Amino acid sequence: MKLILLGAPGAGKGTQAEKICEKLNIPAISTGNILRAAVKDGTEMGLKAKSYMDAGQLVPDEVVIGIIKDRLNDDDCKNGFILDGFPRTIPQAQALLDSGVDIDKVIDIEVPDxxxxxxxxxxxxxxKCANSYHIEYKKPKVEGICDACGGELIQRKDDAPQTVLDRLVEYHKMTEPLKGFYENLGKLKVVEGQEDVADTTKLVFAALED
Ligand code: AP5
Incomplete structure (x- = not known):
């Protein structure tokens, strides 16, 4: 199955992508994680992306479109994939459509600002490995330590309160119009993401089967 997860920053796309990945055994592709890894490694792409990400703005379309085109050619994407954080603008969605990738469903996770x-x-x-936790809703077994690799848990720079507000403004302006884009293609499924993680997962799985 070829899926897109839509939703505001922090709506739970990464959290639900992990659950779908386990259930369907298809890779979850997060443009945010790919960009953060490039920033950490100091690659040319990372250097280009860093200032946008730190400011809560979107990285230019041509950069992320290139990332996704390369990644979707990998062998592990042959039986399907989950796109988490892409597309995020109409030109990105159009580029995906024009490249001939036939998306089965777009699941929009709705959470109030x-x-x-x-x-x-x-x-x-x-x-180290970019696994995500929450101090209240998804605690690690040992405080401050990743369950998967033992790495130190830190706060993302773009989770600073003002940057979160800036990312929400960017989301409403640039990404929310994608709901209409995919609704017109008959692909959109909307789920409420305000429930706890397990209940949201039930709604997401129901939308997959719908
Ligand atoms: P990215 O990393 O994609 O950030 P985002 O979309 O803003 O999404 P997040 O990762 O912040 O949140 P999420 O929805 O995955 O939520 P999560 O599951 O972690 O992108 C970062 C930056 O990269 C962008 O700002 C941009 O600069 C750039 N970028 C990336 N893609 C781009 C693109 N296509 N074009 C241009 N630029 C791009 O959950 C959040 C927290 O809540 C977690 O702690 C989790 O444990 C908790 N949680 C999740 N679900 C629940 C629940 N139901 N109840 C309670 N807590 C929950």
Missing amino acids: EAITKRMSGRRVCS
């Missing part, structure tokens, strides 16, 4: 800002302050991510 107030709930997002509250959630983001509690998110912690692994400094």
Whole structure:
């Protein structure tokens, strides 16, 4: 199955992508994680992306379109994939459509802005493997340490309160119009993402089968 997860920053796309990945055994592709890894490695792409990401703005379309085109050619994407964080603008969605990739479903996870800002302050991510946790809703077994690799858990730079607000403004302006784009293609499924993680997962799985 070829899926897109849409939703505001912090709506739970990465969290639900992990659950779908386990259920369907298809890779979850997060443009955010790919870009953060490039920033950490100091690659040319990372240097280009860093200032946009730190400011809560979108990285230019040509950069992320290139990333996704390369990644979708990998062998592990042959039986399907989950796109988490792509597309995020109409030109990105159009580029995906024009490249002939036939998306089966687009799941939009809806969470009000107030709930997002509250959630983001509690998110912690692994400094080594990028696994994501929450100080209240998804605690690691040992405080401050990643369950998967033992790496140190840190707060993402773009989870600072003002940057979260800037990312929400960018989301409403640039990404929200994608709902109409995919609704017109008959691909859009909307789920409420305000429930706890397990209940949201049930709604996401129901949307997959719908
Ligand atoms: P990216 O990393 O994609 O960030 P994002 O879309 O803003 O999404 P997040 O990773 O912040 O949140 P999420 O929806 O995955 O939520 P999560 O599951 O972690 O992108 C970062 C930056 O990269 C962008 O700002 C941009 O600059 C650039 N970029 C990336 N893609 C791009 C593109 N296509 N074009 C241009 N630029 C691009 O959950 C959040 C927290 O809440 C976690 O702590 C989690 O444990 C908790 N949580 C999740 N679900 C629940 C629940 N149901 N109840 C309670 N807590 C929950």
